[in-house]
Amino acid sequence: MSTDTELLPSKLLIVDDLAENLQALSAIIRGEDRVIYEARSGEEALALMLEHDFALAILDVQMPGMDGFELANFMRGTAKTRDIPIVFVTAAATESNFDFRGYATGAVDFLHKPLDIGAVKSKVNVFVALHQQRMEIQRQVAALEASRKKQESLLAELRHTQAELEKSITIRDNFISMVAHELRTPLNTLFLDVQVRTLQLERGNLAAFSQQELQKMTERDRRQIKNMIRLIDDMLDLTRISSGKLSVRPVSTNLTELLQRLVHDLTPQAQALGYTLELAAEEQIHGEWDAFRLEQIIANLLTNAMRYGREKPIRISLKRQDGHALIAVKDHGVGISPEDQARIFLAFERCQGNQVSSGLGLGLYIAQHLAEAHHGRITVQSTLGEGSTFTLQLPLHVQPQALRA
Incomplete structure (x- = not known):
């Protein structure tokens, strides 16, 4: 998966009690895709590990106080540091059981002094590349999870919108049906009254239009027209409310x-x-x-x-x-x-x-x-x-x- 997000540089930790050794090793492994931290003791190294997430720790075996093996044991006993890969640096003429003790504490490799510059660079590059790949995988997984959640959110919104649309359509249909029904009643009454009056006129029955009868007709007409006006006014007010245009004139x-x-x-x-x-x-x-x-x-x-x-x-x-x-x-x-x-x-x-x-x-x-x-x-x-x-x-x-x- 391609990405437009640049990965952060990998952090490397080198631990040695001698400043010249730190300087030399740092010069060998430096690169644009990494940041190097240095520690002169095991205690200083542990403090840095609790503060940063390291892609690799390169530990000198022989240090005064807490040596490399003891530091490795501390690292494996802490959740934040137990998964940091460890590479030990040791003199070529050390005891024969150093390699065994190192792997027992979780070491992944050994570097022997004097250091082979090509080999050191190659091994460190491998760990940095692995770390960069892990970070990219984590980024992609996080992106996929965010995309999944966004899709779920969009799907929920679509379902809600669909439900609201269906509800609106139902309300619209019911509204049209109610309006038609409510308007039909006064209109039918007016229409029937007009038919009756027309029939009376055609028959020449002017007695049906006495002052008393005309008053009754006018009152019926007024009442039916008033009902229709009320319905129309209600519909207009409903439209104003829906569009946010309902206003008052105090x-x-x-x-x-x-x-x-x-x-x-x-x-x-x-x-x-x-x-x-x-x-x-x-x-x-x-x-x-x-x-x-x-x-x-x-x-x-x-x-x-x-x-x-x-x-x-x-x-x-x-x-x-x-x-x-x-x-x-x-x-x-x-x-x-x-x-x-x-x-x-x-x-x-x-x-x-x-x-x-x-x-x-x-x-x-x-x-x-x-x-x-x-x-x-x-x-x-x-x-x-x-x-x-x-x-x-x-x-x-x-x-x-x-x-x-």
């Missing part, structure tokens, strides 16, 4: 008056469904908010309360607490299970309690994002069979430019 707002106006506007709809709306907002609370978006949030919470409140009174309260305005919408309806509470603020979640509502399941998802755009949030407390309380928390003192960010 202005000076009287939160108390906003609630009073909204409750007044929704009271006829609530009464038609069998509900009464109770507002408890005694103090005047002012701040910098997007009034239109706040109405959208609160209207969504009230619509949910009227959808699941079992025709019992709905209470809306406003108070100031810990630098926040708290708007709570409390119903006494079916309640929400703990499992559903964890997911009702997700997109396309339409199940609550044991009922499934109409709509795209985007109301609370959009409302939560609008609350967060005001640096606030919506929380829920609920018990199955006893009702739910949704609380909108809005900070009272947020710079308008922060809301626009």
